[in-house]
Every structure is written in structure tokens, then in C-alpha cells.
Amino acid sequence: NAGVTQTPKFQVLKTGQSMTLQCAQDMNHNSMYWYRQDPGMGLRLIYYSASEGTTDKGEVPNGYNVSRLNKREFSLRLESAAPSQTSVYFCASRETGRTNSPLHFGNGTRLTVT
Amino acid sequence: QQQVKQSPQSLIVQKGGISIINCAYENTAFDYFPWYQQFPGKGPALLIAIRPDVSEKKEGRFTISFNKSAKQFSLHIMDSQPGDSATYFCAASGAPGSGNTGKLIFGQGTTLQVKP
Numbered sequence: 711n712a713g714v715t716q717t718p719k720f721q722v723l724k725t726g727q728s729m730t731l732q733c734a735q736d737m738n739h740n741s742m743y744w745y746r747q748d749p750g751m752g753l754r755l756i757y758y759s760a761s762e763g764t765t766d767k768g769e770v771p772n773g774y775n776v777s778r779l780n781k782r783e784f785s786l787r788l789e790s791a792a793p794s795q796t797s798v799y800f801c802a803s804r805e806t807g808r809t810n811s812p813l814h815f816g817n818g819t820r821l822t823v824t
Numbered sequence: 825q826q827q828v829k830q831s832p833q834s835l836i837v838q839k840g841g842i843s844i845i846n847c848a849y850e851n852t853a854f855d856y857f858p859w860y861q862q863f864p865g866k867g868p869a870l871l872i873a874i875r876p877d878v879s880e881k882k883e884g885r886f887t888i889s890f891n892k893s894a895k896q897f898s899l900h901i902m903d904s905q906p907g908d909s910a911t912y913f914c915a916a917s918g919a920p921g922s923g924n925t926g927k928l929i930f931g932q933g934t935t936l937q938v939k940p
Contacts, residue, residue: 714867743927745930750833750932750933751932752828752830752913752930752931752932752933753868753913753928753930753933754930755927755928755929758927768927769929800867800868802867810856810858810873810875810917812858812870812873813860813868813870813928815867815868815869816867817865817866817867818865818866818867
């Protein structure tokens with residue numbers, strides 16, 4: 711039982727390049743989230759998907775797109791990477807059948823944009 | 825606009841001491857206040873959580889104190905151990921219909937170091 715799996719673990723991009731961060735969960739959770747973590751800023755919500763087929767913007771969506779491919783997978787795409795997108799990206803999922811169920815996080819993707 | 829403000833940014837405590845981390849929130853629609861613990865190279869994991877109908881919740885050495893009128897809550901780690909060294913995040917989310925249901929808003933994080 712792997713929980714939430716993120717790939718890749720590390721990535722270096724040049725400004726203007728594109729890439730997709732992959733996330734998959736095996737807990738049959740309905741809701742999935744993408745956060746970014748920056749020093750002194752905590753974790754900020756980029757996009758979330760309350761259920762398969764729906765996606766919504768979070769606090770900091772500019773420069774990102776997402777796809778909820780199926781119930782298991784939720785990907786985050788950077789179309790034209792910028793140095794300001796250098797960060798650690800975390801995917802999370804949660805069960806929505808009960809109120810305030812905990813978020814289950816992956817181990818993150820560390821992205822550097824030069 | 826930072827809806828959840830956390831302090832201090834970093835904290836050093838001797839083994840056996842008490843670690844205290846504070847958070848303040850602005851949105852009165854928040855009704856769920858968890859704390860997450862993160863070890864280096866890992867994602868955050870739920871440590872303990874509280875709802876505003878109680879003023880305190882204790883789980884082992886970890887206690888949340890909640891002050892609804894002041895819109896503040898804090899994490900106390902009693903008898904702190906080197907294994908508690910990690911980054912701690914407070915968070916908040918709103919009641920159904922508030923627009924913040926299920927979406928956790930995190931504080932800035934506190935890096936705790938417990939010295940042997």
C-alpha cells in the first residue's frame with residue numbers, strides 16, 4: 711500500500727521549459743490537491759479536485775494547469791516554467807466520506823527553475 | 825493575505841523541555857484546526873486536530889489549546905525529545921458551505937530543533 715506517489719522526486723528546468731508532475735493515490739480517495747512549499751510561506755494550495763472530473767483553483771493557481779485523469783491520478787503542468795516556480799510540490803489526497811478527514815501527502819517533487 | 829499566521833519561525837528547545845508554537849486565524853468560518861508534522865524529505869502528516877467546541881485536546885505529549893474569542897490556537901509538546909525535531913504546520917479549514925470546506929489553509933511553519 712503505497713499511499714500517495716509523486717514523480718519525479720527532483721527536476722531541474724530552464725526558464726520557459728514545460729513539464730508535468732505526476733501524482734497517484736491508491737487509497738480510493740475522491741479529493742486530491744496540489745500544494746507548493748516555500749520557506750517562510752508554508753504550504754499554499756495551487757489546485758484541487760473534489761472528485762473525478764472536477765478541478766478548482768486554490769490560492770496560487772497562476773502559471774499552472776491540472777488534469778484529473780481518473781480517480782487515482784492528478785497531474786500538475788507547468789507550461790512555461792519561471793524561476794518563481796522553484797519550489798517543493800506536494801500532492802495530497804483525502805477521503806471525503808467523513809468530515810475533516812486528514813490529508814495524506816506524497817513525499818514531494820523538488821523543482822528548480824534556472 | 826495570510827489567513828493563518830504562525831510563530832515562531834524556528835524554535836530550539838532542550839530535551840525534556842516544553843515546545844510551544846502559536847497560530848492565529850482571521851476567518852471566523854474556520855471550524856477545524858489540525859497540526860501537521862513534517863520530517864526532512866517527507867510530506868507532512870497529521871499530528872493532532874481540534875474543533876472549536878472544545879478548548880483543549882491532548883494526545884500523549886501533544887496538546888492543542890484553543891481560544892475561540894482570540895482566534896488563536898497553539899501546540900504544546902511536553903517533555904520534548906530529539907525525535908520531535910521536525911517542521912510543524914498549523915492549518916484551518918471551514919464548515920460546509922463556507923467556501924473553505926476541505927481546503928486546508930496552512931500557516932508558515934515552525935522548524936523545531938530539540939537538543940539532546
